[in-house]
Amino acid sequence: MSDSKDSTQVIIDQIYKADLSQILAIEQESFPSPWTLGLFKKELESAYARCLCARMEIKEKNIVIGYIIFWLVAGEAHLHNLAVDKEYRGRGVGFQLMETMRKIAGQHEIVTQTLEVRESNKEAIKLYRKCGFVVKGIRRHYYTDTKEDALIMWADVKK
Numbered sequence: 001m002s003d004s005k006d007s008t009q010v011i012i013d014q015i016y017k018a019d020l021s022q023i024l025a026i027e028q029e030s031f032p033s034p035w036t037l038g039l040f041k042k043e044l045e046s047a048y049a050r051c052l053c054a055r056m057e058i059k060e061k062n063i064v065i066g067y068i069i070f071w072l073v074a075g076e077a078h079l080h081n082l083a084v085d086k087e088y089r090g091r092g093v094g095f096q097l098m099e100t101m102r103k104i105a106g107q108h109e110i111v112t113q114t115l116e117v118r119e120s121n122k123e124a125i126k127l128y129r130k131c132g133f134v135v136k137g138i139r140r141h142y143y144t145d146t147k148e149d150a151l152i153m154w155a156d157v158k159k
Contacts, residue, residue, distance in 0.1 A: 009056070010054050010055070010056055010065070010093060010096060011054070011055045011056070012052055012053070012054055012055075012096060012097065012100045013052065013053060013055055014051065014052060014053075015040075015044065015051040015052060015053045015064075015067060015069075017041070017044065019053055019064050019067075020037060020040055020041070022063065022064040023040060023053065023064055023067050024037060024040070026064070026065075026066065026067065026083050026084070026085050027040075027081075027083060029085075029086055030083040030084075030086075031083070032145055032146065033143070033144075033145040035081060040069075043069050043080070043081075046071070048071040048072060048073045049069060049070070049071055049080070050068075050069070050070050050071070050072060050101070050104060051067070051068075051069050052067065052068050052069075052097065052100060052101075053066065053067040053068075054066040054067065054084070054093050054096060054097060056088075064085075065084060065085045065087075065088040065093060066082075066083060066084035066085060066088065066093045066094065066097055067081070067082070067083060067097070068081070068082045068097040068098070068100065068101055069081040069082075070101050072104070072105065072108050072110060075110060075111070075112070076110060076112050076113065076114055077101055077102070077104070077105035077110050077112070077113040077114070077157065078113075078114050078115065079098075079101065079113070079114070079115035082094060082097060082098070082124075084097075089123075094124075094127050095127060095130065095131065098127065098128070098131045099131070101113065102131070102155075102157055102158070105157045106157045106158070110157055111156060111157050112154060112155070112156060112157060113133070113154065113155045113156075113157055114152065114153065114154050114155075115128065115133065115152075115153050116139060116142060116150035116151065116152055116153075117150060117151050117153060118143060118146075118148050118149075118150060118151075119138075119148060119149045119150065119151055120148060125151065125153075128153050128155075131155060132155040132156065132158075133153040133154060133155040134153060134154060134155070135151045135152070135153055136152050136153065136154045137151075137152040138150065138151060138152065139152060
C-alpha cells in the first residue's frame with residue numbers, strides 16, 4: 001500500500017452509469033452472488049433508492065473505491081448494498097458511506113435504519129455495530145445461494 005492512497009481525500013458522490021463498470025468489479029470481488037448490471041441500473045432509476053459511491057483521484061484518474069445503495073421508504077433507511085474495493089478496506093471508507101446514509105436519512109426526518117447481513121460476514125457486522133446497529137432478528141435461509149441466515153440489524157438515526 002502506498003502513502004499516496006492514504007493521503008488522498010475520499011469524496012462521496014452520486015453513482016453515474018459511467019461508474020458501473022468499476023462498481024461491478026468491486027461487487028464481483030466482494031460477494032458470492034454479485035448483483036448484475038441490470039440490478040444496478042434498476043436501482044439508479046428507482047425513486048426510493050439513493051446510490052452513492054466513494055471516489056478518489058489517483059494519478060489524475062477518478063476511481064470508485066466503494067459504494068452504498070439504500071432506500072428511503074416506509075419511514076426507514078434500508079441498506080441494500082455496500083462494498084469497498086479490497087485494496088481500500090480497513091481505511092474507514094465503509095464507515096464514511098454508512099455515515100452518509102445516516103445523515104441523508106436524518107435530513108428526510110427518518111428515525112430508523114435497517115439492513116440484513118450474512119451471519120458469516122464478521123467484518124460487515126463489526127462495521128454495522130460501530131455505526132450503532134444491533135441485531136433484532138434472524139431471517140432463516142435468507143440467502144438463496146448458500147441457504148445462510150441473515151441477521152436483521154437496526155439502528156436509530158441520530159442527527
